[in-house]
Amino acid sequence: MSNQKKRNFQIEAFKHRVVVDPKYADKTWKILEHAIHEIYNHNASGLSFEELYRNAYNMVLHKFGEKLYNGLVATMTSHLREISKSIEAAQGDSFLEELNRKWNDHNKALQMIRDILMYMDRTYIPSTRKTPVHELGLNLWRDNIIHSSKIQTRLQNTLLELVHRERTGEVIDRGLMRNIVKMLMDLGCSVYQEDFEKPFLEVSAEFYRGESQKFIECCDCGDYLKKAEKRLNEEIERVTHYLDSKSEVKITNVVEKEMIANHMLRLVHMENSGLVNMLLDDKYEDLGRMYNLFRRVPDGLSTIREVMTSHLRETGKQLVTDAERLKDPVEFVQRLLDEKDKYDSIITNAFNNDKTFQNALNSSFEYFINLNARSPEFISLFVDDKLRKGLKGVSEEDVEVILDKVMMLFRYLQEKDVFEKYYKQHLAKRLLSGKTVSDDAERSLIVKLKTECGYQFTSKLEGMFTDMKTSQDTMHGFYASHLELGEARTLVVQVLTTGSWPTQPGVTCNLPAEMSALCEKFRSYYLGTHTGRRLSWQTNMGTADIKATFGKGGQKHELNVSTYQMCVLMLFNNAERLSYKEIEQATEIPAADLKRCLQSMACVKGKNVLRKEPMSKDIGEEDAFFVNDKFTSKFYKVKIGTVVAQKESEPEKQETRQRVEEDRKPQIEAAIVRIMKSRRVLDHNNIITEVTKQLQSRFLANPTEIKKRIESLIERDFLERDSVDRKLYRYLA
Amino acid sequence: SSQPHCFTAFPSQLPINVQRLKQLQTTGDYSDINIYIEGHGLVAQTHKVILSLWSVPFSKMFTNGMSESSSSEVFLRDMSPEAFKVMLEFMYSGELILEGSVEFGTLLLQALLLADQFGVTLLYQECYK
Numbered sequence: 001m002s003n004q005k006k007r008n009f010q011i012e013a014f015k016h017r018v019v020v021d022p023k024y025a026d027k028t029w030k031i032l033e034h035a036i037h038e039i040y041n042h043n044a045s046g047l048s049f050e051e052l053y054r055n056a057y058n059m060v061l062h063k064f065g066e067k068l069y070n071g072l073v074a075t076m077t078s079h080l081r082e083i084s085k086s087i088e089a090a091q092g093d094s095f096l097e098e099l100n101r102k103w104n105d106h107n108k109a110l111q112m113i114r115d116i117l118m119y120m121d122r123t124y125i126p127s128t129r130k131t132p133v134h135e136l137g138l139n140l141w142r143d144n145i146i147h148s149s150k151i152q153t154r155l156q157n158t159l160l161e162l163v164h165r166e167r168t169g170e171v172i173d174r175g176l177m178r179n180i181v182k183m184l185m186d187l188g189c190s191v192y193q194e195d196f197e198k199p200f201l202e203v204s205a206e207f208y209r210g211e212s213q214k215f216i217e218c219c220d221c222g223d224y225l226k227k228a229e230k231r232l233n234e235e236i237e238r239v240t241h242y243l244d245s246k247s248e249v250k251i252t253n254v255v256e257k258e259m260i261a262n263h264m265l266r267l268v269h270m271e272n273s274g275l276v277n278m279l280l281d282d283k284y285e286d287l288g289r290m291y292n293l294f295r296r297v298p299d300g301l302s303t304i305r306e307v308m309t310s311h312l313r314e315t316g317k318q319l320v321t322d323a324e325r326l327k328d329p330v331e332f333v334q335r336l337l338d339e340k341d342k343y344d345s346i347i348t349n350a351f352n353n354d355k356t357f358q359n360a361l362n363s364s365f366e367y368f369i370n371l372n373a374r375s376p377e378f379i380s381l382f383v384d385d386k387l388r389k390g391l392k393g394v395s396e397e398d399v400e401v402i403l404d405k406v407m408m409l410f411r412y413l414q415e416k417d418v419f420e421k422y423y424k425q426h427l428a429k430r431l432l433s434g435k436t437v438s439d440d441a442e443r444s445l446i447v448k449l450k451t452e453c454g455y456q457f458t459s460k461l462e463g464m465f466t467d468m469k470t471s472q473d474t475m476h477g478f479y480a481s482h483l484e485l486g487e488a489r490t491l492v493v494q495v496l497t498t499g500s501w502p503t504q505p506g507v508t509c510n511l512p513a514e515m516s517a518l519c520e521k522f523r524s525y526y527l528g529t530h531t532g533r534r535l536s537w538q539t540n541m542g543t544a545d546i547k548a549t550f551g552k553g554g555q556k557h558e559l560n561v562s563t564y565q566m567c568v569l570m571l572f573n574n575a576e577r578l579s580y581k582e583i584e585q586a587t588e589i590p591a592a593d594l595k596r597c598l599q600s601m602a603c604v605k606g607k608n609v610l611r612k613e614p615m616s617k618d619i620g621e622e623d624a625f626f627v628n629d630k631f632t633s634k635f636y637k638v639k640i641g642t643v644v645a646q647k648e649s650e651p652e653k654q655e656t657r658q659r660v661e662e663d664r665k666p667q668i669e670a671a672i673v674r675i676m677k678s679r680r681v682l683d684h685n686n687i688i689t690e691v692t693k694q695l696q697s698r699f700l701a702n703p704t705e706i707k708k709r710i711e712s713l714i715e716r717d718f719l720e721r722d723s724v725d726r727k728l729y730r731y732l733a
Numbered sequence: 734s735s736q737p738h739c740f741t742a743f744p745s746q747l748p749i750n751v752q753r754l755k756q757l758q759t760t761g762d763y764s765d766i767n768i769y770i771e772g773h774g775l776v777a778q779t780h781k782v783i784l785s786l787w788s789v790p791f792s793k794m795f796t797n798g799m800s801e802s803s804s805s806e807v808f809l810r811d812m813s814p815e816a817f818k819v820m821l822e823f824m825y826s827g828e829l830i831l832e833g834s835v836e837f838g839t840l841l842l843q844a845l846l847l848a849d850q851f852g853v854t855l856l857y858q859e860c861y862k
Contacts, residue, residue, distance in 0.1 A: 115793040
């Protein structure tokens with residue numbers, strides 16, 4: 001059963017107690033009215049709660065609730081009119097203070113009035129759907145005070161003026177502000193919003209529009225952002241001090257729009273101080289500030305990202321196409337790494353490790369690294385340099401760091417197969433010349449490559465390491481079975497498995513008689529133990545240590561030279577003077593190699609064991625060569641520069657390119673067949689797309705080449721063209 | 734029935750010794766307020782905290798700044814002392830005990846009326862049963 005019903009029952013039961021005195025209600029109300037006056041006049045301590053509560057209770061009980069309620073409204077209203085007059089009369093600063101004081105008084109009075117009328121609040125008001133006493137008191141305050149014509153505008157202006165004064169550096173009474181704002185909030189959301197928040201936001205927008213216009217004319221970008229940040233923080237602080245917390249989002253939106261969004265493009269592009277200058281000068285603090293401010297506005301971060309990306313691409317493009325820089329591949333790659341480090345650290349320190357920025361950085365690198373077709377070669381040369389000497393004395397962890405960075409560049413390459421080709425060449429040279437610094441580092445890189453490119457590529461590289469090991473054992477066996485050759489190992493042979501190594505078939509030269517006899521001995525030893533194999537000499541890949549005596553003083557040196565260089569030098573045991581043609585005929589070294597090897601022995605200062613006529617920097621076919629009797633060196637051992645860590649010459653480059661293209665053909669064909677086998681029928685454009693997608697981890701397939709491969713497969717009956725739609729291909733099992 | 738009506742469920746399940754509480758009511762130990770009813774003199778020496786726990790009007794009476802807030806005496810009117818004692822008994826024990834010289838039905842109605850006047854909801858519900 002509901003409470004309502006119970007109450008009805010109770011009142012019915014006591015009907016006999018209804019007081020008959022017709023003046024009863026008026027008399028009782030007078031007592032209560034008087035009490036309300038006393039309460040407003042701060043004389044409440046003389047009143048009896050018991051009496052007032054009992055009288056109010058009796059009035060309600062005896063059906064005079066409406067009289068009580070209406071009396072309350074009238075009495076309170078008349079008090080508030082008086083109060084309104086005294087607030088209006090307050091001059092200047094005392095206006096808010098008076099308002100606040102009276103508000104406090106009213107609140108206290110309202111509290112007491114509610115206490116003595118509690119019975120009415122509990123029973124009469126819900127059943128008649130009237131406004132509860134407390135809310136009634138607030139509404140009457142709102143209507144008679146806050147919305148009185150003489151107060152409303154004045155209050156609004158006073159509050160906005162105080163905010164303005166605080167913005168211009170004055171100290172204001174924040175406590176008072178807070179109390180007044182709290183009052184507006186107590187009167188209801190709409191009062192706070194309409195009478196304060198809305199005009200506050202309008203005035204603020206105007207203020208910041210003007211201020212930002214002033215700042216943007218006279219400040220550089222960094223300073224402007226500092227000022228904007230300061231203002232933003234001030235507004236946030238203002239909200240915590242004396243505004244409704246829900247206003248924070250609204251006022252910060254105003255500042256963001258006026259100070260940032262409206263000036264965004266001008267800020268990032270500001271001459272001498274904009275985003276690009278900040279990036280150039282690694283201004284982490286300014287960049288971080290820009291990031292944090294711009295992220296607050298629509299399109300803010302994308303604006304930063306786009307400017308950064310286009311700057312990166314521009315500088316990157318210069319970096320990879322600058323002819324001066326291309327001269328030194330190691331320096332070239334080092335600069336790329338430095339650039340990457342620079343931006344990594346900007347993104348970490350200033351851009352909150354933002355993934356979208358990391359992606360922009362990666363795509364920019366991918367874009368410009370591939371603008372230069374030699375990037376794969378240069379990256380491999382960089383590794384070569386590091387693994388030959390650069391990593392000497394570097395700790396294991398640091399080696400890993402460097403190798404990881406190289407792998408990161410590797411990932412950007414579109415033509416990974418080209419890198420692999422060069423890597424194989426460079427590794428071969430390192431292994432054969434015994435110049436690799438650290439076996440661990442070599443293997444670590446191979447593991448990384450394996451993770452990136454799969455087993456197929458690295459298995460050949462690993463084969464190279466195996467060959468090196470096996471060759472050691474072979475040499476041991478060879479000398480053990482030829483004891484007459486003595487302890488000194490005149491010949492060291494590395495047996496390289498065809499296919500694992502970047503060997504060039506058919507390139508060989510005439511070895512000196514002493515050597516070729518020894519080589520023959522080895523050949524018969526090797527073929528004797530390994531039947532069914534073929535050996536061919538790769539004289540272009542070998543090295544030799546030879547002892548030489550110079551001039552009348554008999555200066556002795558040990559020269560470390562390439563096999564080719566040795567062949568040339570050995571000729572001078574039997575001749576004073578040899579012309580280029582004679583050397584070429586005697587050795588049969590390919591012209592390009594011969595020129596380079598002569599150049600390194602006759603034209604390099606400090607290494608010039610030969611003398612050339614006429615003296616010049618380049619080797620001519622008419623030149624003549626002599627042993628340089630005046631050769632001196634403070635070292636006993638002299639290393640004549642072989643072809644070390646040098647980028648390829650133009651024809652070599654073409655040749656490598658050629659081989660890469662050749663190697664791609666079967667890969668493209670395999671991809672086409674794989675795709676067609678599963679799809680059965682596919683049109684031309686889709687094949688191109690899918691093949692490109694399948695191969696992109698290795699290289700960027702050329703559509704013309706794919707088309708050629710398709711045609712070749714049709715000729716070999718792997719595919720056929722649809723008889724109706726010529727753009728359609730069909731797989732033939 | 735002449736059997737006292739008992740309501741034993743203490744409302745808030747406090748780990749409190751009800752026997753001890755009843756004892757305090759009987760002896761008036763630590764009492765801080767004397768209740769007088771017009772025409773009946775002193776009817777109870779009791780504790781503001783107990784009255785305040787059950788009744789918001791009493792709690793306001795003791796605190797809102799009017800004359801009772803600074804006094805240890807309260808003068809009530811227009812109520813039966815027996816009914817008031819029933820209410821007080823309930824506040825200490827959680828039990829509704831109706832006994833004495835007054836007729837059961839009348840006493841019950843008077844207690845119900847008091848419970849309504851002072852907003853002692855549980856007592857009101859108990860009387861209504």
